Amino acid sequence: MAAPQATAVATLAQPNWVRLGILFGLLSTLSIALFAPIGVSTTYPRVVGALLDKLMPGFEHASPYLSQLGGAMKGETFLVVGLLVGAFVAARLGRSRVSEVELVHANETGVSRRYLNAFLGGFLLLFGARLAGGCTSGHVISGISQLSLSGFVFAAGVFATGIVTAKLLKGGR
Numbered sequence: 001m002a003a004p005q006a007t008a009v010a011t012l013a014q015p016n017w018v019r020l021g022i023l024f025g026l027l028s029t030l031s032i033a034l035f036a037p038i039g040v041s042t043t044y045p046r047v048v049g050a051l052l053d054k055l056m057p058g059f060e061h062a063s064p065y066l067s068q069l070g071g072a073m074k075g076e077t078f079l080v081v082g083l084l085v086g087a088f089v090a091a092r093l094g095r096s097r098v099s100e101v102e103l104v105h106a107n108e109t110g111v112s113r114r115y116l117n118a119f120l121g122g123f124l125l126l127f128g129a130r131l132a133g134g135c136t137s138g139h140v141i142s143g144i145s146q147l148s149l150s151g152f153v154f155a156a157g158v159f160a161t162g163i164v165t166a167k168l169l170k171g172g173r
Contacts, residue, residue, distance in 0.1 A: 028145040037146065039138020041129035043080045045069055 031038050049066035052059045060066045129135035136158055143151020 025145065028141050032142060032145055037138060037142030038076060038079060039135050039142060040076065040080055040083070041126055041135035041138065042069060043076045044126055045130065047077060 028038065045066060046069050049060040049063065049069065053061075126135075136154075140151060140155045140158060144155060145151075
């Protein structure tokens, strides 16, 4: 039988996913009520537009695409910064359970090559999201928070596609 102290430590180390899910849903709904639907992909052209506007004043307003998006310092900008900082901190402090064999680019031996592949993959994902007019996080999270039928259908499609893709990558396992 496990010692009471060990059980208490194990319980504290495991987050309660139901509570976190409810908290996330409430925060998403609050964000929509106070600000606007949240997403990530729109932040990047907004920030690039704001930076280019500093270098070439009037650039942002001269571009129909960038002027339609609005200014850079929206709530989403801080969301993206928080995602980047949080991912970095989690990677440094957390212990990964992913073995080297399970990495997508396990045959790549060079760290710089992995970073290049990750950057190119991220760029293509962002490009596709902007081409589609938004990203999956915005459509799923904001759509479901607004009880949008298309948000629920899209989320089901994303998860179903993810399961099929994972099965194909793992050879049916």
